[in-house]
Amino acid sequence: MISIITITYNSEKFIEQTIKSVLSQDYPCFEYIIVDGLSSDRTLDIVRNYARLDHRIKWISEPDRGISDAMNKGISLATGEVVSHLHSDDTYLPGTLGVVSGFFQRNPEAKWLTGCLRYVDENGKVLYDGTLRNDYSLDSLLCRNIISHPATFIKRDVFAEVGYFSDKCRYAMDYDLWLRIAAKYPVSAINKVLATFRVHSQSLSTSDILEAISEDFKIRRKYRKIYGQTYYISDSCRFIKDYLIALFGLSNYLKIFRSYLKNIIA
Structure with missing residues (x-):
């Protein structure tokens, strides 16, 4: 059953x-x-x-x-x-x-x-x-x-x-x-x-999304330590990306990212 x-x-x-x-x-x-x-x-x-x-x-x-x-x-x-x-x-x-x-x-x-x-x-x-x-x-x-x-x-x-x-x-x-x-x-x-x-429309607010992303990140770090897995810088990068998308929206995040790339290339 x-x-x-x-x-x-x-x-x-x-x-x-x-x-x-x-x-x-x-x-x-x-x-x-x-x-x-x-x-x-x-x-x-x-x-x-x-x-x-x-x-x-x-x-x-x-x-x-x-x-x-x-x-x-x-x-x-x-x-x-x-x-x-x-x-x-x-x-x-x-x-x-x-x-x-x-x-x-x-x-x-x-x-x-x-x-x-x-x-x-x-x-x-x-x-x-x-x-x-x-x-x-x-x-x-x-x-x-x-x-x-x-x-x-x-x-x-x-x-x-x-x-x-x-x-x-x-x-x-x-x-x-x-x-x-x-x-x-x-x-x-x-x-x-x-x-x-x-x-x-009753989905999570932006502040809730940010808190959810943060909690997800903490859980990932916790179990990496428990299971002896290496923590990678890419995990932090992914967390920051998700955080920024939740905070600013995908279109604004892409604008920020493109501006960042231009500054690196210039």
């Missing part, structure tokens, strides 16, 4: 689409756990209505200490062999759970699986499809977070070995977890779009 976990907080705008994408899967052997943080909008009404119609939905609504705490509550409630987290504004593509179940049946030694994302706008219009990377080794992960959370499925017993999501992380808790898992088990990857990721 697959345990799907969605955490919600005032998610009325998109949560119904998320729920429908799960319940419409042609693979029936799943449980759907919704962890709500005391929403004050219509989120709980929507969840209750669907829970009455489908016994596979379990839900709780209570205060939490942040995203990691809410996701960890879901893991603690899960009873399936495989666990996944689907954000409250994202969706599964038709047939995703069947693909995942089939993969683990054919590869019982695999501990976790990731696939590709389809990026959509606020109205669900497709922006582009992500592509599979050539290398998902620990070394590659120590350079950058290349694993898409909504398209990732993990055997539940892995959490007992490496721990849950870190409550010390505000943004990059998934990256922190990936690095702990990858140190023990190689990630399996399939070249198939499994979920959508919605890019919309």
